[in-house]
Amino acid sequence: MRSPDLGFRIGIGVFAAALVIIVVGIGITLANDSWLSLQKFGLNFWRTSNWDPVAGDFGALPFIWGTLYSSVLALLMATPVALGIAVFISELCPPFLRAPLIFLTELLAAIPSIVYGLWGIFVLVPVVRSVETTLPESVRTLPFFSGPPFGVGMLAAALILAVMVVPFTSAVAREVLKTVPMTQREAAYALGATRFEAIRAAMFFARTGIIGAVMLGFGRALGETMAVTMVIGNNPQVALSLFAPQYTMAAVIANEFTEAANALYLSALIEIGLVLFIITLLVNMLSRGLIWSMARQVQVKAAA
């Protein structure tokens, strides 16, 4: 390689390396600063529910419960909607509608999370509260619906998360569906399939990619902070009820970070951040892996 070219490669390589250093730095910093808590509590940190800053006893189970519960609920609500949109835009809608619909769904993604939170507090929570109060007694006794009607709680948080996740899942699913070769659909139609059946065939073909899209949405839901913390009630408890105020990992860090009054408290919060980092890392890796493997599959099949 000519030396100017080598200089060029190293020169911009330094900046590229900065990216890697930042990511590694985040991991190292989080691990280092949560050392105190890791040492003191070990695995019990994640098995116990007692979050007691007074006694210096920290059990983070309620946060991981709240994070997973809210994200899974959000996923259950968002996935059918997101996939429906993706299918509609890529397969069913008239061409003139395509661009505006894509624009509108991306608008959903562009709205800042704090605005969703603001809307959540003043609009969604009162609506959820009135729904809670008008539910018949027989339903209220079920474990999923028990508890006083705060308005703030798991349901409100899951609803907002679902709204925020839809555009991500739908955009990726749309891209994935685009890579399905036309031959798949043509073959289905040739065999006499209805619209639904042809699309089902295409979706089956793209299933790994679609699962990847869903997981990407999941990863997004896991890390969402502001909108959730404004409507979830901020109570560290493991509860099944949709009406119960609960807490997520991101929300507790946002609320309590500036006041962690001693090293152990701060370390416990940073450990929560570390675990959040690792979980989102794994989910995103998995989702990208799935999407990539589907793209490979298409390439291979196309070449065959």
Added chain:
Amino acid sequence: MNVTRTPPARKILSALFVVACGLAVVVALVPLAFVLFFVISQGVQSLNLDFFLHNPRPVGEVGGGMANAIVGTLILTGLAATLAVPIGILSGVYLSEYRGSRFASTVRFAADTLNGVPSIVIGVFAYAVVVLPLGHFSTLAGGFALGIMMIPIIARTTEELLLLVPNALREGALALGATRARAVFGVIVPAALPGIITGVVLALARIAGETAPLLFTSFNNAFFSTSLTQPISSITVQVFTYAISPYEDWHRQAWAGALVLVTIVLICSMAARMAAARVARIRGQ
């Protein structure tokens, strides 16, 4: 049996499916309409000259505005861009020029990872790395946190845009004896520049709306400040503070702030996407 007619059951199922998909679109657009309606209707009432020109009044007093917050957001995003644009674009250049190398794969993986890190975690990182050593909250810390979030977006968009530049351009430049550097910076990057700028604008739009990473980096400031080493107000943190307060006047201002935020973000996103669409059309994608 007539094999050319589809049984009605399957037809109905198909029709139901189509309707369901259409319904999904409507369901998704309802909250969008809802949110925009409230932000606009509530926010417009409180937008006045006062809001843009004045700083917050003491607690409980009516009036005052978010002048310091608006300026704060502009300074923070500007600072973030100063950090992120060089690193992002040059990383993108590396990723496209040396696509196949192992290091490029590592960088790409790092960029995708960073993209998925929750913003609150980035805030914690910026606190440990900037706030603690400096000894206080500062605009720098906030800009640092936001900048980190921008880098992967800019890097990946730059990479993809550079790949779209026809190879003929690169080959032509190299054939004329240009060094790699000259070819890239003199020919290829300028060719992709509109798209790169789009990527930067999109990244700016995304971080302008971020709150979590600012909570314990740039903190907040009741006064008008442009200093880099002092805490600074920002629209997002201010909206958050006002939203969870009990004061009616603050709630009004929160909606107004949300309106300003949404307007900034939407204008940037729209402009970027229109530009990108034009670029794509020109490229014949």
Added chain:
Amino acid sequence: MAQFQIRYIALTLAATLLTACGGGTTQPVTADNGGASGGSQALQINGAGATFPNPVYSKWFSEYNKLHPNIRINYQSIGSGGGIQQVTNQTVFFGATDGPMNDEQLKAAPGAILHFPTVLGAVVPVYNIPGLAEDLKFTGQTLADIYLGKIKKWNDPAMAKLNPGVKLPATDITVVHRSDGSGTTYIFVDYLSKVSPEFKSQVGVNTSVKWPEGVGGKGNEGVSGLVTQTPGSIGYVELIYALQNKISFGSVQNAAGEFVKASVDSVTKAAAAEAASMPADFRVSITNAPGAGAYPISSFTWLLLYEDPKDKASGKAMVDFVTWALTDGQKYCADLGYAPLPANVVMLEQAALSRIKVS
């Protein structure tokens, strides 16, 4: 914290990426810019802490800035726990708290921290019962039982006995507390622990406690917001938040057996008993104070200042400010529902202020 010195690899590498190296190497704690030592240039001092006195503090800092335009004191109300934490870390110049720092916290600070009481305030039990015209009466015991989850409905016999003739609804009590580290919490649980041994053993006294139940709101602001929006709820906030937002609040039975509603007068009476025997470091609790007409959930609130601050200019400015606050500033208290400090306390404080090394 020595802990954080270890990961210098990530730190130095990431720090080189910072474009504006205004900070450069680790600077000693300065709340203002490097060159703002003169009187003509603006001096910005950052503080954080209690939400309890935030209304009067923000008024004070605004008025003081009008008198001294070159001194800007930026106060962020993030809760007493945050105030203690940030001043210990020296990420802010001064802190504010309604729960005095305990010995352990004082030892953890890099230098000696002094407490300066600024005003007296009251924590009131606010509630939201639509259609209720009268003010409710509470005892310390009923409040403790509500927050322990033992009294679950508004028309519980214990509440009915205290409020004869009042039509209490059969709705569940929605308990609201603080989600952040709070001096207001400290005052409230300090009082409850004094009147209910069960509360003391189950919950304890601190700025952040493990609540047996309820929803968490961020700051006095958050709790007020939640109570106003949730019918059937009960919460505890500083008096001014109830007054400014027109939330109903009840009277509480004091040590003398009277039901007293919080007011400037009843809070002043609560402080009167303690004022005579104020300890030298000003850390004192006046909840459940003896004496007629005393409001049982009253408290001082303190500013936290280092005895030997690194930034002398800011130190001097803060000493001047506190002197002003203890004298002229007190006239803003009553309008905002805070009680001014007893005269002898002010004198003791002015003497203590001279301990701060400003040169």
